[in-house]
Amino acid sequence: MGKIIAFANQKGGVGKTTTCINLAAYVAAMGKRVLVVDLDPQGNATSGLGIDKDKDLKTIYDLISGDCKLEEVIKPTLVDKLDIIPSTVDLAGAEIEMVQMPQREKIIKGILEPINDSYDFIMIDCPPSLGLITVNALTACNSVIIPMQCEYYPLMGITQLMNTIRLIKFHLNPSIDIEGVVMTMKDKRSNLTAQVSDEILKFFGKKVFFTYIPRNIRLAEAPSHGEPIVIYEPSSKGADAYLSLAEEFLDRNKVKYTAITKDTKIKTREVKNNG
Numbered sequence: 344m345g346k347i348i349a350f351a352n353q354k355g356g357v358g359k360t361t362t363c364i365n366l367a368a369y370v371a372a373m374g375k376r377v378l379v380v381d382l383d384p385q386g387n388a389t390s391g392l393g394i395d396k397d398k399d400l401k402t403i404y405d406l407i408s409g410d411c412k413l414e415e416v417i418k419p420t421l422v423d424k425l426d427i428i429p430s431t432v433d434l435a436g437a438e439i440e441m442v443q444m445p446q447r448e449k450i451i452k453g454i455l456e457p458i459n460d461s462y463d464f465i466m467i468d469c470p471p472s473l474g475l476i477t478v479n480a481l482t483a484c485n486s487v488i489i490p491m492q493c494e495y496y497p498l499m500g501i502t503q504l505m506n507t508i509r510l511i512k513f514h515l516n517p518s519i520d521i522e523g524v525v526m527t528m529k530d531k532r533s534n535l536t537a538q539v540s541d542e543i544l545k546f547f548g549k550k551v552f553f554t555y556i557p558r559n560i561r562l563a564e565a566p567s568h569g570e571p572i573v574i575y576e577p578s579s580k581g582a583d584a585y586l587s588l589a590e591e592f593l594d595r596n597k598v599k600y601t602a603i604t605k606d607t608k609i610k611t612r613e614v615k616n617n618g
Contacts, residue, residue, distance in 0.1 A: 355471035358527030368571035369589035371425035373600040381430035393569035423610035452483035486522035
C-alpha cells in the first residue's frame, strides 16, 4: 500500500507546489512509483509537470463530480514512474458542490483508495487555504509535509494549520502525522532567516528536515518550461537541494532506492498530447 502525503500550508508563496513536484520527480527518478494529485484550482503542479490545461483535459474536478473514471484522468509526465491527476480553475467551484455531498470530508479519500496499491507514494498538492478541499486532503493522507518560507508571516500562520491538523486527527483521521517541515527560499545571509529558522526548529524539533531549499533562479524558471528541476537544470543549487531532500525523505521512510547524482541521466518518457 502506498503512502499518501499532503503538502499543506495555508500561506501562499511558501514553495509548497515547488516542493511537491520536485520531491515527487526525484523520488520517481530514484525508482519509486509516484502520483501527484493537484488539489489547487490554480493548477500550478499540473502546468509545472508539463500538462497543458486545455478544455478537453479531464481533471480531479471530473472525479469529484463523478463525470469520469480514474483511468481517464491520470496522466503520465516526462519523468518515468511519475504520474499526475491534474487540476484546473474548474476546481474552484468544487467546494460549494462538495458541501451537499454525503461524507463530504472523505471524497478524495474515496477517489484514491482504489489506486493506493499502484503507487509507492501519492503526493497531494493542497491549495493555500484551510477549506474543504484541504480538509479532504488531510483526511485522505497518512502524513503532512509543511513547506515553510523562512520569513515572519509564514511563521505566524503555523498555529492555525496545526490546530486544523489536530482537529482532523481527532474527528476524521486518527493516523495522520507530521511527516516533516521543509524550510524553503532560505537565504543564509539574512539575520531574519536565521531567527525564523531557529523558531521553526524550536517548534517542530526533529520533524524539521536537515535539508533546506535555497533561493534559486533555476527553480523559479523551471515551471514556465513545464519541467521539474531534475530535467530543467539538474546541476543547479536548487536541484542539489531537492535531490538531498529526496534522499532524506526516503531514508526517513526506510525505503530502499536507486541512488542518483546530479550527473545521472534519469529515465524520461515521451508524452504525446499529455497522455
